[in-house]
Amino acid sequence: MTKHIETNDTWQIGGKTLSSRLLIGSALYPSPANMEDAIRISGAQIVTVSLRRQAAGEGGGNPFWDIIKSLGIEVLPNTAGSHSAKEAITTAQMAREVFGTNWVKLEVIGDQYNLQPDPFETVKAAEVLIKEGFEVFPYTTDDLVVAKRLADVGCKIIMPWGSMIGSGKGLMNPDNLVAIRKQFPDLQLVVDAGIGKPSHAAQAMELGYDGVLLNSAIALAQDPVKMADAFRLAVEAGRLGYEAGVMKEREFASPSTPTVGTPFWHQFN
Amino acid sequence: MIKVSVNGEVKELEENLNVSQMIDALEYKVKGFAVAVNTTFVPIAKYDQTIIKEGDTIDILAPVQGG
Numbered sequence: 001m002t003k004h005i006e007t008n009d010t011w012q013i014g015g016k017t018l019s020s021r022l023l024i025g026s027a028l029y030p031s032p033a034n035m036e037d038a039i040r041i042s043g044a045q046i047v048t049v050s051l052r053r054q055a056a057g058e059g060g061g062n063p064f065w066d067i068i069k070s071l072g073i074e075v076l077p078n079t080a081g082s083h084s085a086k087e088a089i090t091t092a093q094m095a096r097e098v099f100g101t102n103w104v105k106l107e108v109i110g111d112q113y114n115l116q117p118d119p120f121e122t123v124k125a126a127e128v129l130i131k132e133g134f135e136v137f138p139y140t141t142d143d144l145v146v147a148k149r150l151a152d153v154g155c156k157i158i159m160p161w162g163s164m165i166g167s168g169k170g171l172m173n174p175d176n177l178v179a180i181r182k183q184f185p186d187l188q189l190v191v192d193a194g195i196g197k198p199s200h201a202a203q204a205m206e207l208g209y210d211g212v213l214l215n216s217a218i219a220l221a222q223d224p225v226k227m228a229d230a231f232r233l234a235v236e237a238g239r240l241g242y243e244a245g246v247m248k249e250r251e252f253a254s255p256s257t258p259t260v261g262t263p264f265w266h267q268f269n
Numbered sequence: 270m271i272k273v274s275v276n277g278e279v280k281e282l283e284e285n286l287n288v289s290q291m292i293d294a295l296e297y298k299v300k301g302f303a304v305a306v307n308t309t310f311v312p313i314a315k316y317d318q319t320i321i322k323e324g325d326t327i328d329i330l331a332p333v334q335g336g
Binding site: 025026027028029035048049050051052053054055056057061062064065068077078080086087090091093094095097098099165166215216 | 276277295296297298299301302303304305308309310312313328329330331332333334335336
């Protein structure tokens with residue numbers, strides 16, 4: 001008897017063919033070793049990284065970057081900390097040189113309270129970066145019109161938030177995410193931010209999203225490595241559920257056991 | 270000598286240094302960083318022709334953890 005369905009599931013994003021649909025961040029882990037173990041067990045093939053000011057001096061190299069390189073997976077530099085298109089563009093250009101990739105997670109923050117992306121500056125930056133040959137992974141809200149604007153300027157990937165960065169609140173507006181999925185069947189869509197537990201990731205995948213990107217939910221778990229494994233399974237389960245075709249919801253109860261031939265009891269009319 | 274801001278700190282440099290010479294003067298010895306002058310990226314290919322001037326703001330960025 002077959003124990004598991006063999007899916008051989010792969011997808012294309014940013015010109016690469018990958019088998020894992022989990023994108024994982026590299027921040028906030030208790031230790032570099034814990035980060036490395038969590039990323040490895042998650043099976044993620046894309047890891048997000050960033051750039052910050054570096055002090056002068058000899059130092060001991062860059063142990064963080066050495067670990068990431070040793071993982072042999074794709075790096076997705078972000079523009080976190082940017083508050084304008086100009087800042088994001090400069091950061092992306094610097095990241096391309098440092099990390100040797102034309103991929104960039106475009107993140108332009110518009111509000112310090114909820115870290116909501118600035119849609120106007122994000123679209124402006126995306127347009128410039130695409131013309132400069134970047135593969136732009138824009139982090140945005142779950143606003144359909146913003147998604148349209150990003151697609152209009154050439155984004156092949158769109159990453160709407162589930163909810164606020166680091167909040168762990170899950171998918172605030174699943175209907176909005178569904179609308180974006182329906183409007184853009186040919187784009188790669190990734191839910192980014194707000195994922196707090198594996199069931200949130202599974203839900204995003206069941207909605208037909210191509211992937212999920214998360215960081216805090218794993219890094220801040222009591223056992224990040226075990227949680228990374230849980231997310232690996234959740235993303236796979238959600239994708240399998242989507243491919244299997246989720247049943248339609250019904251307004252009323254409907255018995256799953258046949259009613260014909262019911263013994264003893266009266267049937268309802 | 271001129272005064273510039275390097276990663277938010279005021280530094281004194283000799284006049285007419287290019288970016289390569291500035292990096293040496295500041296003793297940045299670990300490779301794998303990128304440079305911006307006045308918030309504009311300076312690629313490695315343009316280090317030698319980009320001259321640092323009085324009051325310039327220089328950012329030198331390196332890989333860190335990110336989400």
